[in-house]
Amino acid sequence: MAASRQSRQLRFTKMHGLGNDFMVIDGVTQEVQLDQAQIRRLADRHFGVGFDQLLLVEPPGRPDVDFRYRIFNADGGEVEQCGNGARCFARFVREQGLTRKDIIDVETNTGLIQLSIKPDGAVRVDMGLPELDPAAIPFKAESRELSYAVETQGQTWTLSAVSMGNPHAVLVVDSVERAPVETLGPELESHPRFPARVNVGFMQVESPDRVRLRVFERGVGETRACGTGACAAVVAGRLRGLLDERVEVLLAGGSLIIEWPGEGHPVMMEGPATTVFEGQLWLAGSNSRRRPRRSGGARKK
Numbered sequence: 001m002a003a004s005r006q007s008r009q010l011r012f013t014k015m016h017g018l019g020n021d022f023m024v025i026d027g028v029t030q031e032v033q034l035d036q037a038q039i040r041r042l043a044d045r046h047f048g049v050g051f052d053q054l055l056l057v058e059p060p061g062r063p064d065v066d067f068r069y070r071i072f073n074a075d076g077g078e079v080e081q082c083g084n085g086a087r088c089f090a091r092f093v094r095e096q097g098l099t100r101k102d103i104i105d106v107e108t109n110t111g112l113i114q115l116s117i118k119p120d121g122a123v124r125v126d127m128g129l130p131e132l133d134p135a136a137i138p139f140k141a142e143s144r145e146l147s148y149a150v151e152t153q154g155q156t157w158t159l160s161a162v163s164m165g166n167p168h169a170v171l172v173v174d175s176v177e178r179a180p181v182e183t184l185g186p187e188l189e190s191h192p193r194f195p196a197r198v199n200v201g202f203m204q205v206e207s208p209d210r211v212r213l214r215v216f217e218r219g220v221g222e223t224r225a226c227g228t229g230a231c232a233a234v235v236a237g238r239l240r241g242l243l244d245e246r247v248e249v250l251l252a253g254g255s256l257i258i259e260w261p262g263e264g265h266p267v268m269m270e271g272p273a274t275t276v277f278e279g280q281l282w283l284a285g286s287n288s289r290r291r292p293r294r295s296g297g298a299r300k301k
């Protein structure tokens, strides 16, 4: 029977990690059904809420984790990982009373990550092992190299290719201010050698323990910060012998601490997560059952 179309409400929280901003939705106590077109409209900074990514918190799909966490870019596409989002996720599930844990195990589309909420409110994330095999990034290359020559705009660009669950191209530049982010970013984002498209990082090495980074994100454009981009940049820089094990990554929205001992070890990321406001969405849609709220929070009529 065709469900009657009536508006339905969805609670959400607006958050950011160093200015990379998110709409976070609790899909544990609410039933969430959003299609790509709805996500794109919600991402619009004039007709919707406005965000770089939408983060959807879901119940775990396996007994050894606390939650599942899904990520959608502003263009509506679901992606594998989001570093700044992971930190905001940790803060969100605590603030919403969905957990009381300080160490949270989370399932994402590319595997498990572990989030640790520190007493000062910073969140430390084990982002897992970087992937450097071109086929797994994915990136079209004959063999694995420290860097690759990629042709576009009639020029040859030298870049590293790294996956943190999501694909990243990293270019070393003399100055992030002068880097061709607006033109080269979109060219490389959809370059045919990256079959799943790619996030494009422009890294200026100030010293072995401090870099500046701008990222043109897949499915979004340039963001104020990119957590997986910071991880990928440090991996690329270390492999090229430019960086120490612990690096401060300076982004437009602030700085992250990234630590990577080397191959065979996970990349650790530490940084802030900020809650900005809570809101209520009115969505035209079919009847929907609201999942019973967890104990202790009967909704007032």
Ligand SMILES: N[C@H](CCC[C@H](N)C(=O)O)C(=O)O
Pocket: 020, 052, 053, 071, 073, 079, 080, 081, 082, 083, 084, 085, 166, 167, 199, 217, 218, 219, 220, 223, 225, 226, 227, 228, 229
């Ligand atoms: N645009 C990315 C997802 C978000 C990554 C970024 N916001 C982060 O903090 O890691 C991609 O398409 O893979």
